[in-house]
Amino acid sequence: MRLWRRASGALKDKNSIIAANLARRASYRHPDLEAAVIKATNHDESSLDYKNAQRVYAWIRTSPAYLKPFLWALSMRLEKTRDWVVAIKGLMLLHGVFCCRIPAVKQIARLPFDLSDFNDGHSRPVKTWGINIFIRAYFAYLDQKSMMLSMEYQDQRQRQRRTWEEQSPPLVHDLVKLQQLQGLLDMLLQLKPQSYSMLVGLIREAMDCIIIEIFDIYSKICHGIARVLVRVYSASGKLEAAMALKVLQKATVQGESLILYFEFCRGFGLMKESEFPKVERIPEEDFEELERIINGVTHRRKMDESCEVEDKAMTAMETRSVDERLVSSRNLKTVITDKWEEKRVERVR
Numbered sequence: 338m339r340l341w342r343r344a345s346g347a348l349k350d351k352n353s354i355i356a357a358n359l360a361r362r363a364s365y366r367h368p369d370l371e372a373a374v375i376k377a378t379n380h381d382e383s384s385l386d387y388k389n390a391q392r393v394y395a396w397i398r399t400s401p402a403y404l405k406p407f408l409w410a411l412s413m414r415l416e417k418t419r420d421w422v423v424a425i426k427g428l429m430l431l432h433g434v435f436c437c438r439i440p441a442v443k444q445i446a447r448l449p450f451d452l453s454d455f456n457d458g459h460s461r462p463v464k465t466w467g468i469n470i471f472i473r474a475y476f477a478y479l480d481q482k483s484m485m486l487s488m489e490y491q492d493q494r495q496r497q498r499r500t501w502e503e504q505s506p507p508l509v510h511d512l513v514k515l516q517q518l519q520g521l522l523d524m525l526l527q528l529k530p531q532s533y534s535m536l537v538g539l540i541r542e543a544m545d546c547i548i549i550e551i552f553d554i555y556s557k558i559c560h561g562i563a564r565v566l567v568r569v570y571s572a573s574g575k576l577e578a579a580m581a582l583k584v585l586q587k588a589t590v591q592g593e594s595l596i597l598y599f600e601f602c603r604g605f606g607l608m609k610e611s612e613f614p615k616v617e618r619i620p621e622e623d624f625e626e627l628e629r630i631i632n633g634v635t636h637r638r639k640m641d642e643s644c645e646v647e648d649k650a651m652t653a654m655e656t657r658s659v660d661e662r663l664v665s666s667r668n669l670k671t672v673i674t675d676k677w678e679e680k681r682v683e684r685v686r
Contacts, residue, residue, distance in 0.1 A: 347379075347380065347381075365409045366410075373392045377389040377426065380420060393407060393433075411431060421457040446487040455476070467531030478524040512565060528547045530607075579631055586624075
């Protein structure tokens with residue numbers, strides 16, 4: 338059965354490549370690129386064809402004009418397939434395109450294909466149910482990431498049209514972006530083998546991509562939190578402080594989830610303990626500081642106003658004292674008064 342499936346898959350790949358080579362060039366079709374996509378996503382369970390995958394990446398880096406024919410070829414490939422091997426390889430290939438970090442990739446928005454209901458049609462469900470779940474979750478993550486990249490691109494273009502003073506993103510914008518990154522991390526943490534039977538070579542390769550992506554997203558979240566907190570403490574209102582507090586609370590929960598996820602991967606032999614990234618612990622002082630900002634803004638304003646009234650009263654009293662001394666000492670040619678320093682009110686942070 339397995340041998341028949343392998344032979345059938347190889348025959349399908351060969352026919353698809355022949356059809357691609359016979360196709361006429363158009364704005365959305367590039368025969369050579371299409372053939373490379375087919376070869377990179379062949380039916381061989383052993384591993385991704387990295388040689389042809391690199392050819393695809395080289396084309397896309399060369400010119401953004403190759404992105405449209407790539408997406409067309411990949412969409413045609415994945416929309417027709419009912420083979421989990423082709424589906425996973427197609428998602429891994431697209432994941433690599435996102436890592437190319439070229440501006441054109443940020444304009445994709447929603448993915449032009451749908452694997453949210455994918456089911457393998459060549460094996461018994463009892464063998465592929467875990468793989469089906471994995472493919473659906475992988476597709477959902479890449480689709481959401483593509484949407485987030487598209488929104489970032491549109492926001493950058495809008496800021497470029499503004500004046501220099503307005504180009505710096507507001508604090509709320511950075512907090513929303515952090516929340517979106519945390520949402521992506523939640524989706525990534527759902528991507529894992531459901532059973533030991535899934536631990537074939539191709540799934541291990543896909544998990545390597547997922548783990549690297551987790552490292553990248555988590556690093557962005559940590560750096561983003563550090564930058565945001567500085568701005569929140571320096572000048573912010575209740576809204577920004579409340580959003581920052583939610584981000585910190587979510588980061589604490591995700592830190593615990595990351596530890597469990599890495600332990601799970603270690604148990605499945607997907608990574609070593611020495612490869613675990615350091616999970617940052619957020620100090621309690623940061624939570625307390627944000628809570629003080631949320632609950633103490635109005636209170637601090639009242640304290641400032643009270644201190645201002647007190648200062649005015651003290652100034653009036655001291656001025657009056659000086660006048661009395663001047664009257665009592667009118668026979669003197671020189672009047673010496675005590676200098677006093679205005680009281681400084683230390684703002685409660």
